[in-house]
Amino acid sequence: MYGVTQEQLDQIDALIVSDLIGIGVHSVIVVDVAGNVIAEHDDGKTDIQVHAFAALAAGNFAAVDAMAQLVGEQEFSLHFHKGEDESIHFSKINDDILLITIFGNDVSLGFLRLKTTEVIDKIKEMWQTTEF
Amino acid sequence: MGFVNVKKQEVLVKLVYYGPGRGGKTSNLDYINNKFKERIKTDMVSIKTHGDRTLFFDFLPVDIGKIKGFDIKIQLYTVPGQVKYNATRKLVLKGVDGLVFVADSQVEMREKNISSFNQMKENLVAMNKDIAKIPLVLQYNKVDLAEEGVPLLGFDTMEADLNSEIKVPSFEGSAVTGYNVVNTLKKAISLTMVSFKKELL
Ligand SMILES: Nc1nc2c(ncn2[C@@H]2O[C@H](COP(=O)(O)OP(=O)(O)OP(=O)(O)O)[C@@H](O)[C@H]2O)c(=O)[nH]1
Ligand SMILES: [Mg+2]
Numbered sequence: 001m002y003g004v005t006q007e008q009l010d011q012i013d014a015l016i017v018s019d020l021i022g023i024g025v026h027s028v029i030v031v032d033v034a035g036n037v038i039a040e041h042d043d044g045k046t047d048i049q050v051h052a053f054a055a056l057a058a059g060n061f062a063a064v065d066a067m068a069q070l071v072g073e074q075e076f077s078l079h080f081h082k083g084e085d086e087s088i089h090f091s092k093i094n095d096d097i098l099l100i101t102i103f104g105n106d107v108s109l110g111f112l113r114l115k116t117t118e119v120i121d122k123i124k125e126m127w128q129t130t131e132f
Numbered sequence: 133m134g135f136v137n138v139k140k141q142e143v144l145v146k147l148v149y150y151g152p153g154r155g156g157k158t159s160n161l162d163y164i165n166n167k168f169k170e171r172i173k174t175d176m177v178s179i180k181t182h183g184d185r186t187l188f189f190d191f192l193p194v195d196i197g198k199i200k201g202f203d204i205k206i207q208l209y210t211v212p213g214q215v216k217y218n219a220t221r222k223l224v225l226k227g228v229d230g231l232v233f234v235a236d237s238q239v240e241m242r243e244k245n246i247s248s249f250n251q252m253k254e255n256l257v258a259m260n261k262d263i264a265k266i267p268l269v270l271q272y273n274k275v276d277l278a279e280e281g282v283p284l285l286g287f288d289t290m291e292a293d294l295n296s297e298i299k300v301p302s303f304e305g306s307a308v309t310g311y312n313v314v315n316t317l318k319k320a321i322s323l324t325m326v327s328f329k330k331e332l333l
Contacts, residue, residue: 009139034227035191035207036135036144049174051207055191056177062223063188 009039011126016041019119020101023111026086027102030093031058038097046102057100061090080109091116093123134229134328142203143328146227147320151234152241152248153185153213156273159307160234161192161208164317167310171195186212189224196321206321213248222255230267230324232316235290237274237304239283242293249294263298267323270295270302271316276309 004012016028016039027042029050035058040050061079068076079090089101089112099120103112135144149157158178165176172194179188190210197204211221233252235245253263272290285293287304295302301319305312 004138006138009137013139032135032227034135034146035209036146036227038135038137051193051205052174052177052191055189055207055209056179058226059179059188059223062226063220066219066223 004038008126012039012123013041015119015122019115019122023115024107025101025103025112029054029057029100029102031098031100032096033058033062033098035059048102054100057088057090057098061098078113089113089116091120093120099123134324136202140203141201142205143199145204145206145229145321145324145328147206147208147230147232147317147324148225148228149208149210149232149234150221150225150248150252151211151213151273152236152244153215155213155234155236155241155245155248156307157210157213157234158184158186158190160232160271160273160313160316161190161210163307163310163313164194164208165192167314168194185214186210187217188212188220199325204325208317218251218255221251222258225255225259228261228266230269230320230327232269232271232320233294234271234273234307235294237272237284237286237290238277239285242285242289245290246293265327267320267327268298268300269316269320269323270300271305271312272302273305273307275304276306276311 020028021041021043026046027048029037030039031037031054035055037050037054064079065075077092081088085104086102091099093099099116101112101116149160151157161176165172172192174193177191181187192208194206194208195203196206209224211224233249256263256266272287275284278284291302303312303316305316307313
């Protein structure tokens with residue numbers, strides 16, 4: 001069992017809101033490889049079943065990672081699914097934790113990638129998961 | 133790896149139903165889903181084949197109320213039982229907090245129960261989990277078939293096959309009638325919560 005301190009969660013929340021929701025991302029979910037939701041934010045207009053989404057996202061990420069290894073890659077560090085109106089972007093914060101963003105056509109993939117990389121760097125800086 | 137969220141005052145717990153193909157893992161979750169409809173706010177997620185075999189996992193989140201001010205959210209998963217899906221089973225086991233092993237009581241399933249159980253142990257070892265420490269409950273499923281005259285292994289044989297070394301709680305059950313489905317789940321939850329408390333000390 002593990003946890004993250006109140007302070008760490010506050011910092012992550014602030015960062016997600018300012019740097020991702022702030023640029024027009026519809027929804028952000030931070031999830032661990034077990035499928036547990038660590039943090040979630042949306043723009044107030046988006047309604048998804050977060051826990052089910054997290055379980056599927058963690059499973060999907062793990063499956064793609066396993067495929068990477070089968071073709072001789074350590075990992076595919078970025079996963080991206082493009083839809084007509086909504087797209088999903090996955091990236092790794094560390095070996096155990098993923099950052100997932102759901103966004104529409106008004107946000108360009110390039111800008112989103114830049115922003116998620118920044119956010120991940122900032123989170124890494126301030127955040128060590130605390131083992132109980 | 134149960135996750136404690138101090139901010140939202142919640143604890144997320146991952147319970148995985150493991151066992152041989154067609155043993156009744158998905159049926160356990162179906163029963164729980166129907167029985168506790170009012171407490172389950174999300175639809176059950178099932179990634180399955182056209183023939184209703186689990187392809188990746190089933191997922192069902194159940195809120196069980198508060199312990200010491202924390203909302204306890206139990207996230208139930210099943211693995212795909214078919215032999216060929218072991219790579220997938222390992223993925224589903226990631227971060228597991230507690231396990232229910234669903235064995236099939238039919239005489240002809242004896243070997244499949246044992247090999248699935250042994251593979252579960254191997255998979256746990258590969259993840260650095262100790263089978264002696266992880267919360268685990270056994271369910272000997274499909275005992276309702278006795279009434280149809282189907283030959284069953286019987287409790288003692290199944291205990292000898294699966295539970296002679298580890299000695300964990302075990303139940304005869306029927307995922308179709310619901311017999312002991314909830315008891316199995318409750319036992320697995322309580323064992324898992326006890327192990328969390330130990331970790332917290
Ligand atoms: N008679 C009887 N049949 C059961 C019981 N539990 C499950 N079944 C039947 O057994 C078959 C397989 O059940 P599932 O719940 O799909 O089995 P599973 O363990 O999820 O199988 P996989 O997804 O392939 O791993 C179905 O036809 C069920 O109706 C039970 O307690 N009694
Ligand atoms: Mg199944």
